Amino acid sequence: MPVSLSSYDVARLMAEPSPDLRAELAGKVANDLSGQPLTATEVRLAQDVVRILARDVEENVRASLARGLRHSPHLPHDVAIRLAADVEYIALPVLADSLVLTDEDLIEIVRQGSSSKQEAVASRPNLTVTVTDALIDHAAEPAIVVLMGNATATIAEDGFNRAVTRFADSPRVKQAMVERETLPATVAERLATMVSKALQAHLVKVHDLAPETAADIALSSREHAILHLSLGASDDDLRQMVAQMQRNGRLTPSLILRALCTGDIAFFEAAMAAKSDVPLANAQILIHEPSRKGLKALFQKAALPPALYEAVEAGVEVVDDTFFDGEARDLERFRSRVISRVLTLVDDVGQADADYLLAKLGDVLVHAPEAPTATVR
DSSP: OOOOOOHHHHHHHHHOOOHHHHHHHHHHHHHHHHHSOOOHHHHHHHHHHHHHHTTOSOHHHHHHHHHHHTTOTTSOHHHHHHHHTSOHHHHHHHHHHOTTSOHHHHHHHHHHSOHHHHHHHHTSTTOOHHHHHHHHHHOOHHHHHHHHTOTTOOOOHHHHHHHHHHTTTOHHHHHHHHTSSOOOHHHHHHHHTTSOHHHHHHHHHHSOOOHHHHHHHHHHTTHHHHTTGGGTOOOHHHHHHHHHHHHTTOOOHHHHHHHHHTTOHHHHHHHHHHHHTOOHHHHHHHHHOTTSHHHHHHHHHTTOOGGGHHHHHHHHHHHHHBOOOOSTTHHHHHHHHHHHHHHHHOSOOOHHHHHHHHHHHHHHHHTOOOOSSOOBO
Protein backbone atom coordinates (compact mmCIF):
# COMPACT_ATOMS: atom_id res chain seq x y z
CA MET A 1 0.00 0.00 0.00
CA PRO A 2 1.41 3.49 -0.81
CA VAL A 3 2.67 5.50 2.14
CA SER A 4 1.56 9.05 2.85
CA LEU A 5 2.20 11.86 0.38
CA SER A 6 5.19 14.03 1.34
CA SER A 7 6.85 17.26 0.24
CA TYR A 8 9.56 15.08 -1.31
CA ASP A 9 6.94 13.52 -3.60
CA VAL A 10 5.83 16.95 -4.74
CA ALA A 11 9.44 17.92 -5.44
CA ARG A 12 9.97 14.73 -7.47
CA LEU A 13 6.81 15.43 -9.42
CA MET A 14 8.02 18.93 -10.27
CA ALA A 15 11.43 17.64 -11.35
CA GLU A 16 10.32 14.48 -13.18
CA PRO A 17 6.62 14.40 -14.03
CA SER A 18 6.68 10.88 -15.52
CA PRO A 19 3.49 8.78 -15.84
CA ASP A 20 4.82 6.21 -13.37
CA LEU A 21 5.59 8.91 -10.83
CA ARG A 22 2.13 10.45 -11.27
CA ALA A 23 0.54 7.01 -10.78
CA GLU A 24 2.57 6.55 -7.60
CA LEU A 25 1.49 10.00 -6.43
CA ALA A 26 -2.12 9.15 -7.19
CA GLY A 27 -1.85 6.06 -5.00
CA LYS A 28 -0.38 8.05 -2.11
CA VAL A 29 -3.06 10.74 -2.29
CA ALA A 30 -5.73 8.06 -2.39
CA ASN A 31 -4.16 6.38 0.63
CA ASP A 32 -4.21 9.67 2.56
CA LEU A 33 -7.86 10.34 1.76
CA SER A 34 -8.88 6.79 2.50
CA GLY A 35 -7.27 6.20 5.84
CA GLN A 36 -4.93 8.89 7.14
CA PRO A 37 -6.20 11.27 9.86
CA LEU A 38 -6.26 14.63 8.06
CA THR A 39 -7.35 18.12 9.01
CA ALA A 40 -10.10 19.80 6.99
CA THR A 41 -7.45 21.89 5.21
CA GLU A 42 -5.40 18.81 4.37
CA VAL A 43 -8.50 17.06 3.01
CA ARG A 44 -9.26 20.00 0.74
CA LEU A 45 -5.67 20.14 -0.54
CA ALA A 46 -5.63 16.40 -1.19
CA GLN A 47 -8.94 16.66 -3.01
CA ASP A 48 -7.53 19.41 -5.22
CA VAL A 49 -4.64 17.12 -6.13
CA VAL A 50 -7.12 14.32 -6.84
CA ARG A 51 -9.08 16.56 -9.19
CA ILE A 52 -5.92 17.29 -11.16
CA LEU A 53 -4.87 13.63 -11.33
CA ALA A 54 -8.39 12.54 -12.36
CA ARG A 55 -7.85 14.51 -15.58
CA ASP A 56 -4.50 12.88 -16.27
CA VAL A 57 -4.10 11.58 -19.81
CA GLU A 58 -2.47 8.39 -18.53
CA GLU A 59 -5.00 5.69 -17.74
CA ASN A 60 -2.81 4.03 -15.10
CA VAL A 61 -2.83 7.30 -13.12
CA ARG A 62 -6.63 7.47 -13.15
CA ALA A 63 -6.84 3.73 -12.42
CA SER A 64 -4.62 4.16 -9.37
CA LEU A 65 -6.97 6.87 -8.08
CA ALA A 66 -10.06 4.73 -8.70
CA ARG A 67 -8.65 1.71 -6.91
CA GLY A 68 -7.37 3.72 -3.99
CA LEU A 69 -10.45 5.89 -3.49
CA ARG A 70 -13.18 3.34 -4.17
CA HIS A 71 -14.04 3.15 -0.44
CA SER A 72 -13.13 6.69 0.60
CA PRO A 73 -15.83 9.05 1.92
CA HIS A 74 -13.54 11.93 0.91
CA LEU A 75 -13.62 11.16 -2.80
CA PRO A 76 -15.04 14.36 -4.33
CA HIS A 77 -18.40 13.75 -5.97
CA ASP A 78 -17.34 15.41 -9.22
CA VAL A 79 -14.29 13.13 -9.36
CA ALA A 80 -16.43 10.06 -8.65
CA ILE A 81 -18.66 11.00 -11.59
CA ARG A 82 -15.63 11.53 -13.82
CA LEU A 83 -14.09 8.18 -12.88
CA ALA A 84 -17.42 6.38 -13.26
CA ALA A 85 -17.68 7.72 -16.81
CA ASP A 86 -14.13 6.59 -17.64
CA VAL A 87 -13.11 3.43 -19.45
CA GLU A 88 -14.28 0.27 -17.78
CA TYR A 89 -11.25 -0.92 -15.87
CA ILE A 90 -11.01 2.53 -14.26
CA ALA A 91 -14.74 2.97 -13.67
CA LEU A 92 -15.68 -0.46 -12.32
CA PRO A 93 -14.07 -0.21 -8.85
CA VAL A 94 -15.82 3.11 -8.20
CA LEU A 95 -19.13 1.86 -9.58
CA ALA A 96 -19.03 -1.26 -7.45
CA ASP A 97 -18.05 0.32 -4.14
CA SER A 98 -18.08 4.11 -3.88
CA LEU A 99 -20.74 5.43 -1.53
CA VAL A 100 -20.20 8.93 -2.91
CA LEU A 101 -22.32 8.11 -5.97
CA THR A 102 -26.01 8.90 -5.50
CA ASP A 103 -28.99 6.88 -6.70
CA GLU A 104 -29.46 9.45 -9.46
CA ASP A 105 -25.86 8.95 -10.56
CA LEU A 106 -26.27 5.19 -10.61
CA ILE A 107 -29.52 5.33 -12.56
CA GLU A 108 -27.91 7.49 -15.23
CA ILE A 109 -25.00 5.06 -15.49
CA VAL A 110 -27.40 2.14 -15.81
CA ARG A 111 -29.25 3.88 -18.63
CA GLN A 112 -26.17 5.06 -20.52
CA GLY A 113 -23.43 2.65 -19.49
CA SER A 114 -22.05 -0.56 -20.87
CA SER A 115 -23.13 -4.01 -19.75
CA SER A 116 -20.04 -4.28 -17.54
CA LYS A 117 -20.81 -1.00 -15.83
CA GLN A 118 -24.38 -2.15 -15.28
CA GLU A 119 -23.06 -5.34 -13.69
CA ALA A 120 -20.85 -3.30 -11.36
CA VAL A 121 -23.84 -1.24 -10.24
CA ALA A 122 -25.93 -4.39 -9.80
CA SER A 123 -23.29 -5.83 -7.47
CA ARG A 124 -23.31 -2.87 -5.06
CA PRO A 125 -24.42 -3.53 -1.49
CA ASN A 126 -27.82 -2.33 -0.28
CA LEU A 127 -29.21 -1.12 -3.58
CA THR A 128 -32.45 0.83 -3.25
CA VAL A 129 -35.67 0.10 -5.11
CA THR A 130 -35.18 3.09 -7.41
CA VAL A 131 -31.85 1.71 -8.62
CA THR A 132 -33.02 -1.90 -8.91
CA ASP A 133 -36.06 -0.70 -10.87
CA ALA A 134 -33.75 1.09 -13.29
CA LEU A 135 -31.61 -2.01 -13.68
CA ILE A 136 -34.62 -4.21 -14.33
CA ASP A 137 -35.97 -1.82 -16.96
CA HIS A 138 -32.73 -0.88 -18.74
CA ALA A 139 -29.86 -3.26 -17.96
CA ALA A 140 -28.77 -6.20 -20.07
CA GLU A 141 -29.12 -9.83 -19.01
CA PRO A 142 -25.71 -10.20 -17.27
CA ALA A 143 -26.48 -7.32 -14.90
CA ILE A 144 -29.88 -8.75 -14.04
CA VAL A 145 -28.28 -12.09 -13.20
CA VAL A 146 -25.90 -10.24 -10.85
CA LEU A 147 -28.76 -8.21 -9.37
CA MET A 148 -30.86 -11.28 -8.62
CA GLY A 149 -27.85 -12.84 -6.92
CA ASN A 150 -27.32 -9.72 -4.79
CA ALA A 151 -28.93 -10.67 -1.48
CA THR A 152 -28.71 -7.11 -0.11
CA ALA A 153 -30.52 -5.47 -3.04
CA THR A 154 -34.07 -4.29 -2.33
CA ILE A 155 -36.33 -5.35 -5.20
CA ALA A 156 -40.05 -4.55 -5.31
CA GLU A 157 -42.58 -7.28 -6.11
CA ASP A 158 -43.51 -5.40 -9.27
CA GLY A 159 -39.82 -5.26 -10.17
CA PHE A 160 -39.50 -9.03 -9.88
CA ASN A 161 -42.54 -9.47 -12.10
CA ARG A 162 -41.18 -7.06 -14.72
CA ALA A 163 -37.92 -8.99 -14.69
CA VAL A 164 -39.78 -12.26 -15.25
CA THR A 165 -41.62 -10.71 -18.19
CA ARG A 166 -38.60 -9.02 -19.74
CA PHE A 167 -36.28 -12.00 -19.36
CA ALA A 168 -38.80 -14.80 -19.83
CA ASP A 169 -36.42 -16.49 -22.28
CA SER A 170 -33.35 -16.23 -20.05
CA PRO A 171 -32.60 -19.39 -18.06
CA ARG A 172 -29.80 -17.56 -16.22
CA VAL A 173 -32.06 -14.80 -14.93
CA LYS A 174 -34.78 -17.23 -13.89
CA GLN A 175 -32.29 -19.45 -12.09
CA ALA A 176 -30.82 -16.47 -10.23
CA MET A 177 -34.33 -15.44 -9.17
CA VAL A 178 -35.27 -18.91 -8.00
CA GLU A 179 -32.06 -19.13 -5.96
CA ARG A 180 -32.71 -15.91 -4.03
CA GLU A 181 -33.36 -16.48 -0.35
CA THR A 182 -36.82 -14.90 -0.53
CA LEU A 183 -39.26 -14.22 -3.35
CA PRO A 184 -42.79 -12.79 -3.33
CA ALA A 185 -45.31 -15.60 -3.61
CA THR A 186 -46.74 -14.21 -6.85
CA VAL A 187 -43.30 -14.27 -8.44
CA ALA A 188 -42.56 -17.80 -7.23
CA GLU A 189 -45.89 -18.91 -8.73
CA ARG A 190 -45.01 -17.43 -12.13
CA LEU A 191 -41.54 -18.94 -12.13
CA ALA A 192 -42.91 -22.36 -11.23
CA THR A 193 -44.39 -22.65 -14.74
CA MET A 194 -41.27 -21.40 -16.50
CA VAL A 195 -38.25 -23.19 -15.06
CA SER A 196 -36.67 -26.63 -15.13
CA LYS A 197 -37.69 -29.53 -12.91
CA ALA A 198 -34.65 -28.97 -10.70
CA LEU A 199 -35.50 -25.30 -10.19
CA GLN A 200 -39.15 -26.17 -9.61
CA ALA A 201 -38.06 -28.49 -6.82
CA HIS A 202 -36.00 -25.65 -5.32
CA LEU A 203 -39.07 -23.38 -5.44
CA VAL A 204 -41.09 -25.98 -3.55
CA LYS A 205 -38.38 -26.40 -0.94
CA VAL A 206 -37.53 -22.76 -0.31
CA HIS A 207 -40.29 -20.39 -1.42
CA ASP A 208 -43.95 -19.85 -0.64
CA LEU A 209 -46.12 -21.50 -3.27
CA ALA A 210 -49.82 -22.15 -3.31
CA PRO A 211 -50.56 -25.75 -2.25
CA GLU A 212 -51.93 -26.50 -5.73
CA THR A 213 -48.73 -25.36 -7.41
CA ALA A 214 -46.51 -27.11 -4.89
CA ALA A 215 -48.43 -30.36 -5.32
CA ASP A 216 -48.33 -30.13 -9.12
CA ILE A 217 -44.56 -29.59 -9.07
CA ALA A 218 -43.91 -32.34 -6.58
CA LEU A 219 -46.07 -34.82 -8.48
CA SER A 220 -44.84 -33.97 -11.95
CA SER A 221 -41.24 -34.37 -10.81
CA ARG A 222 -42.11 -37.65 -9.09
CA GLU A 223 -43.87 -39.54 -11.90
CA HIS A 224 -40.94 -41.87 -12.51
CA ALA A 225 -40.94 -42.84 -8.85
CA ILE A 226 -44.70 -43.40 -8.84
CA LEU A 227 -44.32 -45.84 -11.71
CA HIS A 228 -42.11 -47.95 -9.41
CA LEU A 229 -44.30 -47.96 -6.30
CA SER A 230 -44.06 -51.73 -6.00
CA LEU A 231 -40.38 -51.38 -5.13
CA GLY A 232 -41.32 -49.49 -1.98
CA ALA A 233 -38.26 -47.33 -2.45
CA SER A 234 -37.67 -43.63 -1.97
CA ASP A 235 -34.60 -42.07 -3.56
CA ASP A 236 -32.10 -39.84 -1.78
CA ASP A 237 -33.13 -36.76 -3.73
CA LEU A 238 -36.70 -37.16 -2.55
CA ARG A 239 -35.67 -37.58 1.09
CA GLN A 240 -33.44 -34.53 0.91
CA MET A 241 -36.17 -32.50 -0.74
CA VAL A 242 -38.76 -33.48 1.86
CA ALA A 243 -36.33 -32.89 4.74
CA GLN A 244 -35.56 -29.39 3.51
CA MET A 245 -39.25 -28.65 3.00
CA GLN A 246 -39.86 -29.72 6.59
CA ARG A 247 -37.06 -27.47 7.88
CA ASN A 248 -38.45 -24.52 5.97
CA GLY A 249 -42.06 -25.10 6.97
CA ARG A 250 -43.14 -26.01 3.40
CA LEU A 251 -44.27 -29.55 4.15
CA THR A 252 -47.92 -28.70 4.71
CA PRO A 253 -50.72 -31.17 5.58
CA SER A 254 -52.49 -30.15 2.39
CA LEU A 255 -49.48 -30.98 0.23
CA ILE A 256 -49.04 -34.35 1.97
CA LEU A 257 -52.70 -35.28 1.43
CA ARG A 258 -52.70 -34.19 -2.19
CA ALA A 259 -49.53 -36.10 -2.97
CA LEU A 260 -51.04 -39.26 -1.49
CA CYS A 261 -54.39 -38.84 -3.22
CA THR A 262 -52.76 -38.35 -6.60
CA GLY A 263 -50.75 -41.53 -6.18
CA ASP A 264 -47.31 -40.46 -4.95
CA ILE A 265 -46.96 -42.88 -2.04
CA ALA A 266 -43.17 -42.44 -1.99
CA PHE A 267 -43.53 -38.70 -1.37
CA PHE A 268 -46.20 -39.43 1.26
CA GLU A 269 -43.96 -41.93 3.05
CA ALA A 270 -40.99 -39.58 3.09
CA ALA A 271 -43.19 -36.72 4.28
CA MET A 272 -44.72 -38.74 7.10
CA ALA A 273 -41.26 -39.87 8.21
CA ALA A 274 -40.02 -36.27 8.24
CA LYS A 275 -43.09 -34.91 10.03
CA SER A 276 -43.01 -37.59 12.72
CA ASP A 277 -39.19 -37.67 12.97
CA VAL A 278 -38.86 -41.42 12.51
CA PRO A 279 -36.65 -43.35 10.06
CA LEU A 280 -38.18 -43.79 6.62
CA ALA A 281 -38.09 -47.60 6.81
CA ASN A 282 -40.01 -47.53 10.10
CA ALA A 283 -42.54 -45.09 8.67
CA GLN A 284 -43.13 -47.35 5.66
CA ILE A 285 -43.82 -50.33 7.94
CA LEU A 286 -46.25 -48.33 10.08
CA ILE A 287 -48.06 -46.85 7.08
CA HIS A 288 -48.69 -50.19 5.40
CA GLU A 289 -49.38 -52.28 8.51
CA PRO A 290 -52.75 -53.98 7.68
CA SER A 291 -54.67 -52.98 10.83
CA ARG A 292 -53.86 -49.29 10.17
CA LYS A 293 -53.01 -48.83 13.83
CA GLY A 294 -49.47 -48.01 12.81
CA LEU A 295 -50.70 -45.44 10.31
CA LYS A 296 -52.88 -43.79 12.93
CA ALA A 297 -50.04 -43.70 15.47
CA LEU A 298 -47.69 -42.21 12.89
CA PHE A 299 -50.33 -39.68 11.82
CA GLN A 300 -50.75 -38.55 15.43
CA LYS A 301 -47.00 -38.35 16.00
CA ALA A 302 -46.73 -36.21 12.87
CA ALA A 303 -49.25 -33.81 14.45
CA LEU A 304 -51.37 -33.63 11.31
CA PRO A 305 -54.94 -32.26 11.58
CA PRO A 306 -57.25 -35.03 12.91
CA ALA A 307 -59.87 -34.11 10.30
CA LEU A 308 -57.55 -35.37 7.55
CA TYR A 309 -57.00 -38.85 8.98
CA GLU A 310 -59.99 -40.51 7.31
CA ALA A 311 -58.87 -39.23 3.90
CA VAL A 312 -55.30 -40.36 4.52
CA GLU A 313 -56.42 -43.83 5.59
CA ALA A 314 -58.66 -44.19 2.53
CA GLY A 315 -55.81 -43.13 0.26
CA VAL A 316 -53.41 -45.64 1.78
CA GLU A 317 -56.04 -48.40 1.50
CA VAL A 318 -56.41 -47.83 -2.23
CA VAL A 319 -52.67 -47.58 -2.80
CA ASP A 320 -52.11 -50.87 -0.96
CA ASP A 321 -54.89 -52.59 -2.91
CA THR A 322 -53.93 -51.49 -6.42
CA PHE A 323 -51.22 -52.53 -8.86
CA PHE A 324 -50.31 -50.70 -12.04
CA ASP A 325 -51.99 -52.63 -14.85
CA GLY A 326 -49.16 -52.16 -17.36
CA GLU A 327 -51.48 -50.76 -20.03
CA ALA A 328 -51.31 -47.32 -21.62
CA ARG A 329 -51.93 -44.46 -19.17
CA ASP A 330 -51.93 -46.76 -16.16
CA LEU A 331 -50.50 -43.98 -13.98
CA GLU A 332 -53.49 -41.77 -14.73
CA ARG A 333 -55.91 -44.60 -14.05
CA PHE A 334 -54.12 -45.37 -10.80
CA ARG A 335 -54.53 -41.76 -9.73
CA SER A 336 -58.18 -41.72 -10.71
CA ARG A 337 -58.86 -44.76 -8.49
CA VAL A 338 -57.21 -43.16 -5.48
CA ILE A 339 -58.91 -39.79 -5.91
CA SER A 340 -62.31 -41.33 -6.60
CA ARG A 341 -62.08 -43.57 -3.54
CA VAL A 342 -61.10 -40.74 -1.24
CA LEU A 343 -63.81 -38.39 -2.52
CA THR A 344 -66.42 -41.13 -2.35
CA LEU A 345 -65.63 -42.43 1.13
CA VAL A 346 -64.58 -39.28 2.91
CA ASP A 347 -66.87 -36.41 3.78
CA ASP A 348 -64.47 -34.32 5.82
CA VAL A 349 -62.02 -33.11 3.18
CA GLY A 350 -61.48 -29.36 3.18
CA GLN A 351 -63.10 -27.44 0.37
CA ALA A 352 -59.81 -26.33 -1.13
CA ASP A 353 -58.43 -29.89 -1.11
CA ALA A 354 -61.69 -31.29 -2.48
CA ASP A 355 -61.71 -28.76 -5.31
CA TYR A 356 -58.10 -29.59 -6.11
CA LEU A 357 -58.75 -33.34 -6.18
CA LEU A 358 -61.88 -32.92 -8.29
CA ALA A 359 -59.90 -30.88 -10.80
CA LYS A 360 -57.18 -33.53 -10.85
CA LEU A 361 -59.75 -36.27 -11.25
CA GLY A 362 -61.16 -34.48 -14.28
CA ASP A 363 -57.68 -34.18 -15.77
CA VAL A 364 -56.72 -37.81 -15.28
CA LEU A 365 -60.04 -39.15 -16.55
CA VAL A 366 -59.60 -37.22 -19.78
CA HIS A 367 -56.17 -38.81 -20.27
CA ALA A 368 -56.82 -42.26 -18.77
CA PRO A 369 -58.70 -44.63 -21.09
CA GLU A 370 -60.04 -47.70 -19.38
CA ALA A 371 -57.74 -50.68 -19.46
CA PRO A 372 -59.18 -54.06 -20.46
CA THR A 373 -58.96 -55.21 -16.85
CA ALA A 374 -57.88 -53.77 -13.52
CA THR A 375 -55.34 -55.69 -11.58
CA VAL A 376 -56.02 -55.68 -7.86
CA ARG A 377 -54.20 -57.50 -5.12
